[in-house]
Amino acid sequence: MTPDWLDDLRATLPDEALREVGDAYLAEPRGTWRGSAGAVVAPRNAEEVSQVVRFAAARGIPIVPWGGGTGLVGGQTMPDAAPILLTTERMRAIRAVHPAENVLIVEAGCILADVQSAAAQADRLFPLALASEGTARIGGLLSTNAGGVNVLRYGNARDLCLGIEAVMPSGEVFRGLRRLRKDNTGYDLKGLLIGAEGTLGIITAAALRLFPRPVSSGTSMMVVPGPEAALDLLSMAQASGGVSAFELISGQGLRFLAETDLPVRPPFDEVPEWSVLIDLGLGPGGDPQKQLETLFAEAFDIGLVSDGVIAQSEQQRHDLWAVRETIPEANKRVGAIVSNDISLPLSAVPDFIEGCTIRLRREEDLRINCFGHLGDGNLHYNLFPVEGRTKADYAGRAAILREIVDEEVAAREGSFSAEHGVGRLKVGVLERYGDPTKLAAMRAIKDALDPKGIMNPGAVLRSR
Amino acid sequence: MTPDWLDDLRATLPDEALREVGDAYLAEPRGTWRGSAGAVVAPRNAEEVSQVVRFAAARGIPIVPWGGGTGLVGGQTMPDAAPILLTTERMRAIRAVHPAENVLIVEAGCILADVQSAAAQADRLFPLALASEGTARIGGLLSTNAGGVNVLRYGNARDLCLGIEAVMPSGEVFRGLRRLRKDNTGYDLKGLLIGAEGTLGIITAAALRLFPRPVSSGTSMMVVPGPEAALDLLSMAQASGGVSAFELISGQGLRFLAETDLPVRPPFDEVPEWSVLIDLGLGPGGDPQKQLETLFAEAFDIGLVSDGVIAQSEQQRHDLWAVRETIPEANKRVGAIVSNDISLPLSAVPDFIEGCTIRLRREEDLRINCFGHLGDGNLHYNLFPVEGRTKADYAGRAAILREIVDEEVAAREGSFSAEHGVGRLKVGVLERYGDPTKLAAMRAIKDALDPKGIMNPGAVLRSR
Incomplete structure (x- = not known):
């Protein structure tokens, strides 16, 4: 169905700014639902974005900003409507690198992996790192305040951004591409647009923080008796500094790797029920392998770890990380009944895992793969069918299971959305568990x- | 003059929540102006704050939130009106310490030095540190997004806060005292209230981030040829890690110490025209003195430094810091024509210092004390009378001199308010130099x- 405003839009924009409406823009990674669009536009800069926004504002047409399309909560997917889908793909210049300032200026359509490379070429680190880094774009990553594996050390996307350029819903351009470490000149509009998931404006460029690249890195996988011990090990590791990632892995996740025929195995004879992946990045004079050996020895002595492997080469580091990073693919193959992206106060993590698991098992026969960024209290606590059953067999039960998890998280002052955002998937959950004053x-x-x-x-927010 | 609503307010609140209106609440550190108040209230918790706010909202009475009263831009000082001045002094409990989570929960009226002590007692560091730490309270520090000497390593006040409790202008209480490292559940209302200088609500409690305490610390003062070399030295120092402060000191500041008879002197025979104070805080296995010696030797070899002193004891560290920390008192005694709190992109700092100084000297015979947190690009670039003249002699020239500084800062994409905020002093400057879209x-x-x-x-924002 062609919207009646399409010819007017064509007349407003250069030809090359219009894209075919198609699957590439309407599909959604988990296939939960399908978006729709009256037009797909690819503006080249903030001025063209502003033209589109003014066009839409004058006619009351919805705009859906679209980055890499990798969001998992439907923020980029508006079903049952004919919005203008605005892709940032033509705004992908790296505008400037300031190594002496540790700053990089990029346009919103830059792919994360390209930003990481540009930083590396300047002998710097841009630490945002996550599974979709080959596809996700900076505009979307900022709009969702993305997290990933290095938050523990470097913070979320919001913490990595010094300034933005953005087009407001009025079409006015906010020229806030500052590269200052201290700037107290009014309300934090930048911080408000970051994490607003495109509902308050469209980010078109950003000034990003860079860091010194670690001179040496080390990785270890260690077997722990349980989540409580994992947290103690985290404290111990942090006291020596340099911890850039600290990931929890459950036995269930490792068994899924075998079950789904993925060619990745943990480096232990027996599949450990709980293990952690630790990554260190050190400056000059640091010795990550030695530091990991010392950590292991001290932790072993007091029973915090029972087994462990320390990577002796880059290949071994890569192999250990592959175990962690292949788990989401295994999950996808098994097919989750419910996926969660929760966070908890660190000290509440063990009690949550125990309490929630007991409650869920009482309710239903299922398998739980609990893994994730333990250092941030961020767990992907996902529920799966027992062997011999499929996701479909639980169709009528998913809602109640999801609710149990949300309740157990809320009871411990946790969050139902740690790093993925609210999108369209969790609008109702936000209404239920969000602070009413904040919602107002x-x-x-x-x-x-x-x-x-x-x-x-x-x-x-629900549209009205 | 007693406002006609005072009896009603007395009837609303417990007796002990009312304070005498007096100098302690109306004076302002630099004596630039004087506030006024129809009543001073000291609520005990968010519920009592809410009562006051509802009372004021119903009658249209202004409320001025008041922390330690140390702000330098008049944010706590409303002249020519009879507002309710709301002091946080009775909300000073440390509600909880979570060392395993690196989190501290405090009420808004906690004095910064007490928060630092509470963290130290739990063998943790709360890194916010600034001159007024013995008086300033957490609520005010968050409301102004305070900076200080450790921003380079640990960030501004906003970066140090995981959650807040606050009373909104409606009187509703925002219960956002989260202690999560990742939480993407809607707009960043916390970040918006932080730095809003009490214009969007009153912060009543906060969840603050703690850090491991450095195991060993070191301090050095090094003589550099100029600001450009100081920046190169900063880069070099940061490559080895652990830099927690990097302060620029000008010869003018050091000469002021002698001129004003302050008993503090730099540890060099001749007063250096430019020097830096470097502070390191290292983890286990670190050797800050050795690291500073290596830094000095390498920098000396390539002409970045010409002289230097590395503290050999805690007393010597203290003495070196005293040089830096006594400069503001010397400034006060000399009497500034114009004080600035500016920030610049790091690489623009040398050009700014050169260009602005030339332009000012062409305009007026004056002395410039340029010092501050170079690591953050944050300079206190203050203008003083030449010897034999006083501040009063420049009375008619202050506005034009201030404008020159603001123009030179804006031309280099800097900020006219790095860490002190806008308050009432810089409302006009914000209107002139702020981004119009952001202001709207x-x-x-x-x-x-x-x-x-x-x-x-x-x-x-200007009231209307």
């Missing part, structure tokens, strides 16, 4: 900045 | 969250 303030801010409700309507 | 968004947010305009009116 969010609604007031949304109405004030986007009075016509055109920016990604239905994401984060 | 700020106004829309202010009107949406505080439609009656009762929260600290006239701070940050």
